[in-house]
Structure formats: structure tokens, C-alpha cells
Amino acid sequence: MLIAAAAPARAQAAVHRTVATLALQHGVIGIDALSNGHVLVGASTDAGNATVSLSAGVAQELADSIARISARRVGARTTRVYRAVGTDPATGAGVSFARHVTKGVSVYRFFFANGGNTGFPLDVSGRELTLVLRALRRAVRLSRTLTAADTAA
Numbered sequence: 001m002l003i004a005a006a007a008p009a010r011a012q013a014a015v016h017r018t019v020a021t022l023a024l025q026h027g028v029i030g031i032d033a034l035s036n037g038h039v040l041v042g043a044s045t046d047a048g049n050a051t052v053s054l055s056a057g058v059a060q061e062l063a064d065s066i067a068r069i070s071a072r073r074v075g076a077r078t079t080r081v082y083r084a085v086g087t088d089p090a091t092g093a094g095v096s097f098a099r100h101v102t103k104g105v106s107v108y109r110f111f112f113a114n115g116g117n118t119g120f121p122l123d124v125s126g127r128e129l130t131l132v133l134r135a136l137r138r139a140v141r142l143s144r145t146l147t148a149a150d151t152a153a
Contacts (some may be wrong), residue, residue, distance in 0.1 A: 014038075015146050020135035027122045029110075029132055033139040035146035041086075041095050041136070043112045047120035050112035052093045054086045056143045062086035063136045066097050070129060076104040091115040 015035035022029045027045035034040065039059040042051040054062065065084035074080065080101045087094035092115035100107045108129045113119035124132065 015150060017142055017146065019139040019142060020131070022128070022131055022135065024122070024124055024128045026124070029122070029135075031132075031135045031139045033142035033146060035143070035150040037143060037147045039136070039139040039143050043095075043110065043120075043122050045120055045122055048112070048114075048118070050093065050095075050114045050119065052086070052095045052112065053088045053091070054095075056140050056147070058086045059136060059143075060140045062095070062097070063133055063140065066129070066133055066136075069097070069099050070108070070126070070133075072099075074101045074104060074106070078104060088115075 017033045019031045019033055020029075022031075027043055030040075030042040030044075032040040032042075037056050038053050039056055040051055040053055041059070043049070062084055069082040069084060072082065078101055082099045082101075083096060085094060085096040092113075094113045094115075096111045096113075098109050098111070100109065106126070108124045108126065110122045110124065110132075111119055112122065
């Protein structure tokens with residue numbers, strides 16, 4: 001589903017491992033790990049397709065921010081929006097996460113931007129968010145392992 005061509009080129013081709021392909025209610029999210037220290041996050045919905053290359057550090061920060069945002073307790077009368085963003089500085093493509101809270105009810109939404117002025121949202125349930133977060137963290141760990149093995153060789 002995801003292609004490694006979005007990642008920066010190296011003298012030797014990066015090892016590419018698919019971590020998860022998640023068929024969600026409103027679309028598909030694919031998460032891959034690369035041996036060049038990057039994680040690819042791709043999404044496909046009726047509204048569009050996008051692949052975002054994030055460094056392992058940025059992907060880790062995004063996962064940590066999503067975990068903090070989703071774990072935050074909110075009051076029954078609270079109306080708020082919490083956001084986290086990860087971007088690829090080389091292309092401008094990015095993925096953002098938002099938790100919209102209205103009177104204690106949360107709605108979770110990813111937004112995938114292709115680096116231009118276009119993008120599309122992907123709503124996820126709490127359970128789907130947990131799956132995406134686990135896959136993102138696994139991809140970060142695998143990317144770091146692959147990178148260490150690639151540089152040792």
C-alpha cells in the first residue's frame with residue numbers, strides 16, 4: 001500500500017517493512033517502517049489518498065502527543081479541541097490528529113495533507129485510535145531497529 005519513494009534517498013535502498021494495514025470504518029491507514037529512520041503513514045478514503053514520511057523522532061512525538069490527548073479527562077460541560085501534528089519538512093506533507101470534545105463527548109479525527117493546499121479528514125473511533133497508536137509505536141521501534149542493523153552492516 002505505501003511506497004518507499006517518499007523517503008529521502010540513500011546510497012543503498014532502505015529496507016521497508018509493513019507494520020499494519022488497518023481497515024477502519026471510514027478508510028484505511030497503513031503504517032510502515034524504513035531502515036533510513038523514517039516511518040511512513042498512509043491513508044486512503046473516498047476523499048483522497050496520502051502518504052506522509054515522518055522521521056522516527058517526529059513519529060514518536062506524534063504518538064506520545066496522541067496518547068496524552070486521548071488520555072486527558074474532560075468535564076461533562078467542556079467544549080475543547082486538542083491537536084497534535086507531524087510533518088515532513090522536505091515535502092510539507094503532514095498528518096494531524098484532533099480530539100473534539102463537546103459536552104464530554106469526544107470525536108477523534110486525523111487529517112492528512114499532501115504538502116499542497118489539499119488534504120482530507122479521517123474520523124476514527126476510540127478503539128480504532130488505539131490500533132493506530134499501537135501500530136505507530138511499533139513502526140517507530142522497528143524503524144530504529146532496522147536503522148541500527150543497516151548502519152552496522
